[in-house]
Amino acid sequence: MAKNSEILKLMYEAMLSRFGHQRWWPGDTPFEVAVGAVLTQNTSWSNVEKAIANLRALGALEYEGMRYLDRDALCAAIRPAGYFNQKANKLLHLLDWLGENGGGKIESLSEQGVQSLREGLLSINGIGPETADSIVLYALNKPTFVVDAYTHRIFARHEIISPESTYYEIKDFFEGNLPTDVDLFKDFHAQIVTVGKRFCRKREPACDDCPLKEFLSGPVKLQEERG
DNA sequence: TGCCAGGCCGGGT
DNA sequence: ACCCGGCATGGC
Numbered sequence: 668m669a670k671n672s673e674i675l676k677l678m679y680e681a682m683l684s685r686f687g688h689q690r691w692w693p694g695d696t697p698f699e700v701a702v703g704a705v706l707t708q709n710t711s712w713s714n715v716e717k718a719i720a721n722l723r724a725l726g727a728l729e730y731e732g733m734r735y736l737d738r739d740a741l742c743a744a745i746r747p748a749g750y751f752n753q754k755a756n757k758l759l760h761l762l763d764w765l766g767e768n769g770g771g772k773i774e775s776l777s778e779q780g781v782q783s784l785r786e787g788l789l790s791i792n793g794i795g796p797e798t799a800d801s802i803v804l805y806a807l808n809k810p811t812f813v814v815d816a817y818t819h820r821i822f823a824r825h826e827i828i829s830p831e832s833t834y835y836e837i838k839d840f841f842e843g844n845l846p847t848d849v850d851l852f853k854d855f856h857a858q859i860v861t862v863g864k865r866f867c868r869k870r871e872p873a874c875d876d877c878p879l880k881e882f883l884s885g886p887v888k889l890q891e892e893r894g
Numbered sequence: 895t896g897c898c899a900g901g902c903c904g905g906g907t
Numbered sequence: 908a909c910c911c912g913g914c915a916t917g918g919c
Contacts, residue, residue, distance in 0.1 A: 708901040714917055715900090749916040753902085795902050815900045860900055869898065 672844040674827065678882055679851075682858035685878040689857035692805035694719075697773040699728050700806040704798045705757050706748040717747035730771035734762055757793030764791045773806055781809045796834045804856075810849045812841040813856045817863025824867065826884050 669677075693712070694700040702722065706715045719728070721744040726732040736744070741755045748754060762771075768787060769775040776784060781803060788799035800813040814837045823830040828837055845851060866877035874880050 704900090707899090709899065710901085710915090711899040711917075713899090714915095717917085747916060749899090750901090750914050751916085753914055757902090793902070797901065801900080813900085817900065856900090863900080 670844075671827070671840070674882065675841070675844050678879055679855055679858065681878045681881070682862055683854070686858060686861050689854055689861060691853055691857035692801070694805070696728070697806035698730060701761065701773060701802045702728065702733075702758065704801040704805070705761065705793065706745060706754060708750070708754070708798060710749050715748050718745040721745070721747070730762065730765060730773075733758065734766075734771075753793070757791075760791050760793050764788075777807055781811050784809060785811065796838075800838075804849070804852055808849050810847045810852055812838050812845070812852050814838050814841070815856070815860065815863075817867060818856070818859050820869075821859060821863055821867045821879065824872075825879065825882055 692700050692703065694703050699719070703715055703719060706718050722728050722733070725736065725740070725744055727736050727741070727744065733741070738755055738759070741758065742751045745751050745754055745758070764787070765771050765773060776787075779787070784803050784807060785799050788794050788802055789796070794802075797813060797815055800811045803809045803811045804813055814834050818837060818841075819828075819830075819832065822828045822837070823832070828840060832840075841855070845855070862877060862879060866874055866879075874883065
């Protein structure tokens with residue numbers, strides 16, 4: 668029985684050798700990354716791309732540009748990403764917070780540590796643990812591990828974590844068994860999403876060609892999910 | 895056609 | 908402290 672740290676290392680190497688370094692997050696600037704993190708909540712990235720394109724065309728992929736939009740225009744622009752009413756509010760709350768804390772400059776937050784940044788972001792209505800961690804890791808380049816539905820599903824199906832695990836239990840598991848390294852955290856999560864999209868969707872085991880297949884201890888049991 | 899997607903919040907037990 | 912409905916569009 669190998670140690671968890673060894674298993675994680677081997678699983679990462681299997682994904683890396685299969686897919687190559689993922690160069691995540693898709694997004695050119697920290698602001699764009701943060702906006703994408705909000706828009707992709709429970710939403711496929713292909714829909715988010717349409718919303719991002721609309722925002723870019725409006726010059727609203729920067730703080731001042733998005734501020735300039737009224738709420739209706741913002742809703743119209745992000746409509747393809749779904750939940751547009753809620754997400755418009757979330758983006759406006761994010762703008763308010765950025766204005767109060769960094770003068771609208773995400774980069775100016777880099778002075779702060781991971782804990783301080785997480786707490787600040789979590790105080791924003793509409794930003795929960797995953798969105799906060801995504802922004803801290805991918806926009807601010809600070810080492811915090813991002814847990815998402817694929818992380819939960821893949822590692823529960825592999826019986827490495829319990830299906831009942833909470834966000835913070837899973838996060839602690841990864842952070843406790845991996846070296847604290849920003850680039851590793853970024854690429855590990857990216858690999859998980861790549862594997863998840865292709866091999867670990869909700870009702871399809873479809874593990875035949877999965878790079879993590881060899882790490883399965885037994886047949887995938889779909890009914891064990893929903894924890 | 896129905897189910898799913900890189901969550902989160904608020905109100906009810 | 909959980910549990911659950913609501914939120915909304917686009918793809919397969």
